[in-house]
Amino acid sequence: MASLRYLPVLIPPPEVPPDLDGxxxxxxxxxxxxxxxxxxxxxAAAAEMTERFDELAPDWSNRLRPxxxxxxxxxxxxxxxxxxxxxxxxGSGTGLGTVHLAAHFRRVIAMDLSAGMLALAPPTLAPRVxxxxxxxxxxxxxxDVVALINMLLFPSxxxxxxxxxxxxxxxxxxxxxTPIHLPAAQVAEALPGEWGGVASEALWATxxxxxxxxxxx
Ligand SMILES: C[S@@+](CC[C@H](N)C(=O)[O-])C[C@H]1O[C@@H](n2cnc3c(N)ncnc32)[C@H](O)[C@@H]1O
Numbered sequence: 001m002a003s004l005r006y007l008p009v010l011i012p013p014p015e016v017p018p019d020l021d022g023x024x025x026x027x028x029x030x031x032x033x034x035x036x037x038x039x040x041x042x043x044a045a046a047a048e049m050t051e052r053f054d055e056l057a058p059d060w061s062n063r064l065r066p067x068x069x070x071x072x073x074x075x076x077x078x079x080x081x082x083x084x085x086x087x088x089x090x091g092s093g094t095g096l097g098t099v100h101l102a103a104h105f106r107r108v109i110a111m112d113l114s115a116g117m118l119a120l121a122p123p124t125l126a127p128r129v130x131x132x133x134x135x136x137x138x139x140x141x142x143x144d145v146v147a148l149i150n151m152l153l154f155p156s157x158x159x160x161x162x163x164x165x166x167x168x169x170x171x172x173x174x175x176x177x178t179p180i181h182l183p184a185a186q187v188a189e190a191l192p193g194e195w196g197g198v199a200s201e202a203l204w205a206t207x208x209x210x211x212x213x214x215x216x217x
């Protein structure tokens with residue numbers, strides 16, 4: 001059973017909620033399926049996702065509001081993510097979240113499946129790498145933080161590349177309305193072994209920062 005501590009909300013939502021409701025978006029089902037069983041992620045699924053985001057890329061940074069990401073510094077601070085950490089952001093898109101990660105962490109790697117999305121991310125923020133989160137081109141135990149912002153969860157890959165003591169930062173910019181959304185408890189459940197940490201909300205976003213629980217805790 002995950003030990004999750006829900007922290008008070010420091011950045012409350014404005015009265016008018018965003019109009020997007022992604023709860024029945026087709027990508028929502030994929031999100032649940034791959035978190036539960038990575039075998040759902042096939043070459044055909046990867047090709048379809050790549051095509052989808054290559055097409056969305058030119059307009060992506062206009063579709064999302066910059067305010068959706070303002071909770072990221074809060075998540076980094078209250079999640080106690082060290083500034084000296086090497087942060088791997090998977091599904092970094094056009095860099096809307098990378099801006100905040102690069103302001104917090106000393107080193108960030110921005111990784112995405114879609115060359116179209118990556119091409120539009122600012123080149124100065126972080127090295128950009130085209131790769132599939134289902135098969136990360138990184139050694140075991142090689143990063144301190146894996147950041148997933150509106151991105152699918154591939155539990156065993158995240159677990160493999162995170163060094164002991166490392167953390168997962170999970171952030172959904174429109175909370176339950178985000179097409180790619182999982183609640184904090186489901187993220188913790190999906191990761192191999194026992195994970196716990198803190199969760200909260202910021203503006204419309206939901207987020208959590210999780211670490212492996214010590215054995216026998
Ligand atoms: C909803 S967008 C979010 C982009 C960015 N994080 C943001 O919030 O603006 C999801 C991103 O994840 C990428 N993506 C989807 N599946 C992926 C995978 N298996 N490996 C790496 N990136 C993936 C997509 O190409 C897209 O850029």
